[in-house]
Each structure stands twice: as C-alpha cells, then as structure tokens.
Amino acid sequence: MLESILERLSEAQREAVTHVEGPLLILAGPGSGKTRVVTHRIAYLLARGVSDAEILALTFTNKAADEMRNRLAQLAPGNRVWLGTFHRFCAQQLRRHAPLVGLKENFSILDARESQRVVQEVVEKLQLQHALISPESIGRAISNAKGEAITHHAYQAARFDPASQILVQVYPEYARRLLAANAADFDDLLMHFVTILRENPELRAEYDRRYRFIMVDEYQDTNLTQYSIARALSIDHPNLAVTGDPDQSIYGWRGADLNNILEFEHDFPRVRVVRLERNYRSTRSIVDAAQALIERNRRRKAKTHYSEKEQGPPVRVVQYPDGQTEARSIAGSIRDQITNGGCAASDFAVLYRVNSLSRVLENAFREYGLAFQIVKGVEFYSRQEVRDIISYLQLLNNPANDVALKRIINTPARGIGATTVKHLEDFAEQAQLPLWEACRRSGTIDGIAPRSALQVVRFVALMDNLHACLTHPVSSLVHAVIEDSGYSTALRDSHDPSDQDRLSNLHELVTAAREFEEHSTLDPTLENFLEQTALVNDTDDLQAGEQVTLMTLHAAKGLEFDAVFIVGVEQGLIPHRRRDADADRDEEEERRLLFVGMTRARSALQLSFAGRRSLHNKSETAIPSPFIFDLPRDLIEFSTASADLPAGAAEGLFDPASSAGSGVDDEYCQEPGPDEPYFELDGERNTRRGDRPARPGGGPASISTAAELFQLPQAFPESSPGSAAAHESSAAVDTAGGQAGRNGQDGTAFQIGSWVAHPDYGTGQIVWRERAASLEFVKVRFCDNPKLRRFAVKHSPLRIVAGPQSE
C-alpha cells in the first residue's frame, strides 16, 4: 500500500510525501509535480493510519481544489478528507458559529459588486466624497484591512493620511450595515473566522485538535488573515504543510504577503524544507532562460530550476514594427504549424499582460481563420440577471438582507421609485428595522403615496407567496422566482435582442440548481445553493476543444502548453506602469509574472515586442522591456520582422521534429541587419544590469501580527520521517496544475468559422464561442444582419451546415 503510493516519485518528492509530523515547507518550482506531491502525501497519511477527518487541505481556487480532489480520489478512493477553498471552509465554520460575531447562521454572502455598492452608499451618507479618493479605493482599503485581519474596531487612522481619515469613518459604518443586513463580504468569511478563533481559545483548541494535519496550497498567495487561520489551527499540532513558490507570487496587489512564505522557517522553527527544483515540463532552453530571469529578483528563496529534458530550440525574441504585425505574424505562424507541422491548435497559447491586447490578436486570428478562445473574467454568477434572481433567493433566505431587497424591489419595474424607497429606508433606520419590515408597514409610513404603498404591498405579497415555495426543491424555487417575479415576462417582451441571452442565462440558472440538487455532496438546501453560487465561478473551466488559447499572464498560472507566445514584452506593459509607480517590489512581481508566463511552455517559447504599440487607439513608440535584457544571449535567438508581411506568410516557432520542413522561412524574419538595428540585444547591456546597486530595503520582514495573535509552543514532537525503501524510479513526469478538458461538451462541431442555419435568421457564421455555467454559447453573424446574435448551443435551433472556413 505504502509502496504503491511511493513508486514513481523522485527522491525529493518522496521526501515531502513521507514527512508526517511537524511543519513542512515544499518549495515547488513550475512543472515540478506539486499537485502530485500534495495528493500523494494525503494518500500517504491515510495509508499510515491518519483518519481522513483529521486532514484539512486548503486551496485558493475551486479549480485547484477540484483537480486535487479528482487525483486524490484515484489514490484513496472514498476518502472524506476536507479539501476545498479557504473561503468555503471558513463560510461553513462561520455558519456554525455565526452568533459569535453578531451574525445569524443564515447570513448572506455579498459579492464584490454588492459590497462595493454598500461602500458607495456609506460614502454618500456620510458626505465623504473626496476628489482624489474614489469609493473604489476606499472599498479596496477596507478589503486590505480585512486581509490583515484588522477589524473596524481595531482600525486606526494614520494621523495625516487623508485616505485613512475617510476610512476610519467609512469602515465602521460599512461593517455595521453588513451586520444589520446579516451579511458578510468575501473578506469577512475569513476575518470573522479569525475573530472567532482569537476570542474563543477553547474553540480554537478544538479545531486544532480536530484538524491535526493541515495543508495549504499556493502558500505564497496567502494574506495575513489566511496565514492566521493556518497558524491558529497548527499550534498544539503543528503539522502544517504548505506548498508554494515565492517565484510565482503574482497576487501581491491583492494582498498576498510574500513574507508568509519567506518567513515560514522563522515562524515555524524546525521546519522541514523540501525543494522541488526539477522541472518535468519544459525544455532546458526554456527552464534556463526563465531561471536567468528570476535570479534577478532579490526577494526570493534560493532555488535553482533545472530540466533534464532535451535542450530544445532557443527561446525566440522577436521584434515587430507594430502590434498588428505581431498579431498577424503569430497567427500565420500558428496556422502554418497546424497545416504543415502536424500541430494542434490546442498546443498553442498567446499570453499578454493586459486584456486590451487581446483585440488585435482576435482580429488577426479571425483573419487567418484560426479557432481560438479568449479566457476572460466575466463570471456567470455575476451577470446582472443572474445576480438579480439570486437576490430574490437571498431575500427569501435572509429577510434582513437590505442589499438584496434594494436590488430587486423594483426589478423588474413595478412602480416603486427612488422616492418610495427613500421613505422606506428612513422609516427602517428610525425604527431600527430591516427594510423588509418597513415594506410590510408601507401603508402606515408618512410620505408614501397610497398608490406606491399599494405596489409595495403587492411586492410583499409576491415574496410571501414565494416564501411558501421554500419547501420545494431549489430548482423549482428558482423557476418560480423567475416566473412569478415578472422577470421572465419582462425579458420576453423586451425588444432588446440581448435580453434573449439573459433569458437563456436564467434557464441555465435553473439547470445549475437542478444539477446542484442531483450532484452536490451538500444538502440541497437553498442556503447551500446560495453559498455555492457565491463561492464558485463556473468559468474557470477552460474548454478542451481544438483551439488556440488567448489569455492574460495571470490567467495562465497553473496551465501549460506546447508552444507559448508572450506578446507586448515592452516597457510600460511588463513591467506595467502604474499610477503610484513605486518600488522594486512591484518590479519584482512583474518579473515573476513573466517568469510564470515563460514556464507555461513545454517546448517552444517566443517573447515579442513591437516598435510601435497602439493602445486605447493611441499609437506610441514602444521600447522593449528591460526583462528582455535579463535573458542570457546564448539561450535566445533574436530576430526582427519587417512590416510588410506577404499575406499568409509565417515563421516557424517550432523547429518541427522535421526541422527541414517549413520551419524557418525567413521572408520577413531576418537577423538584425547592420544598418542601425533599432534594438540590439547586446552582451554588454546584458551584463551591466548584473551589478546594479544592492537594494537598501529588503530588511528583516516585520513579523506579522498573527504571530502575536497566536503564539506557538516552544516545542513540538520531533518529526519522524517515514522509512520508505528508497529506490529511485524518477519517472515521475507530472504536470502540476496541468489542464485537461473535463467539460462534457465536445468542441468539434460548433467552431469559430463554422456555418450554421437558424429557422428564423437564416444562415450565418460563428464568430465567437464562450462557456458559462457548463453551457456553451456561440455568437453568430447572420448574412443579412451585421449585428451578432448569441445562442446557447444546447437550447438553440442552430444546425451546422458547413465546417470552419475563414471569411
């Protein structure tokens, strides 16, 4: 049993897997088999007799949790280890102990927009509008404070800082409103749990005992609050194992604190540190170039990435005259390699720093008739119409939820205007009642016209009727809300074509509810469904189909592709120029971002920059990113592409296995000529960067307040390494976070470029695909109409008439 878990692990991997007691830090470089190690370690603990109820595995994203769960299920079928996101874990615990922080167990979870809305209201109410400090930045500041476990009681304004002067007023009122609405924002889920642990030592000890073995994934992304949770549960039983990679920390801007991982050894003395440095994913050229880049960072832990795969072709660095040429050339190259090089579209990814760069690429890909998908951030559950219906459900579940009530009291329009709502609010505030109770008393409130009061009464009756449906299955309740609220009628009667999309999204919500009933491991209650919709986003699934993937560098984390293009590697883009351009700290994070992007590639990698870049329709001269100069000359191949591409010409990124083929036909891809190269990748400039002055900062990281919150005991059991017979079979080729299609829908039929027929609109061509809530959507341009129409493939009468063709 133990043997079978340990076979096919490298020595370093095995060391991590067999570590049982005591703190463990796994520094896992890209492609080093991290997920494999985590899942195998859990399986190993189980095999050694640890009860599955004693193990807690925390991740940041549902995607990571799903992947781990699936892989663990294969190693330890039927296990009941708690494995999931921080937020879900905390939400569940918070339900149990809600009264300890002034909530009730049926509290609602506000999404980012809703909580921002509340911030805005508070700012207006307190008359704190400030010319330079936007409500958004105040919201961010509150979120940051919560990410450091600073409650509104504890928050102190820095004396002369105008932003914190405002915050010190807004934060408490914001917190008060959320409590009054029996609601928590995302950050609250974690912070309230920390508060509970902090104020209830016996409860903390109980949790500590209950979860004797804790694992935290992507530890470099933890903020102080998350750190505090992990730490609080690892005092009496400090068997905390974290995996992470400081070099892949790219979320500092959202509160992730690199110190948590850099100081782990300090916070947990006698920690075992395992470095997974071998990269099983990429060729040596790629790994070595990425290593050279990341070595320039100072705030990191020494770690040398290496590969024992073949050398592979050098990393290509290409200069294009402008962004359009860049896009076309890449599209041409990919098309060429698909038609001549035997590659599949799904082998390729194009990465960029900012979403706005996707547009040129989109156009070029369309022009070249390539199937592609853009991974974007609009989540199904945050669409307006979906959010509206969810608000009805939230109000049914938690009548105190004023945020939800205000959202839907007049959606769809039912004659309850701003004035009426204002009166209701005033009354509610005066009487210290939820808005909902004010609605019940609308007839008795001064200032509300009888006609308006009647409408409110009808709204109350509507909700009361729906309330009677609470005993029905969630999906029928959702259906009832959509129908009885008048929402579906309003959409059906609308002349705005996009309202039809909205309607199909709502049908999809019913389907999601049904799937939840049938497949969820949780009780299919309304409350659990609401939690699901708040904490899960359905679009982090990539489609599997045959298409090139376009996405931001951030979105690429955890994925891998045979060939990767990174575009716009220019000053101002990578590193990105910010408003408050501060410090090396940011530059290092940007370098890590490029490092993450580069290490997505298995066998071919190209970085490119342009001489001119038009962004927001302004064309400006562009200068190559300084990071380009960090790459060692002997690992890269530099070339310049000229402006006038022969249509359809392509350069080879791959040296295809048969490098003779259509590999590098350099019609517009020459070595930089002697005639004043605009840009020269020169050894001298390259080395000069090496000896720049040492940074003064970087001092000892201040030890987090969490250390004061939760003291560690002086001693804990000596770690006992499992004595597994070590025979090396280092064939462990694992793709950490490797992405496989696990969506049901087959991607072959409805492709970009396919011709389809519709009974009403005639024939048209698919120009866009997307996926939301396990449903596939396409946009179609019909012959007689320039306007795009969007359809849910499953529900639409579309019929394929011809395969993909370029226009």
Next chain:
DNA sequence: ATTCGCAAAGTTTTT
C-alpha cells in the same frame, strides 16, 4: 420611470 446622451476612464483577479 425609462430612455437617451454625454463624459470619463481604461492592470492583473478569486472568493
């Protein structure tokens, strides 16, 4: 109460 029009802004993103 809805609709229209104009102004302003425009990193990255999970939960």
Next chain:
DNA sequence: CTTTGCGAAT
C-alpha cells in the same frame, strides 16, 4: 476606441 455610469430630459 470602447465601455460604463451618471445626470438630464421626456
């Protein structure tokens, strides 16, 4: 250039 939000007008 595009999107989004707010304010004025009907």
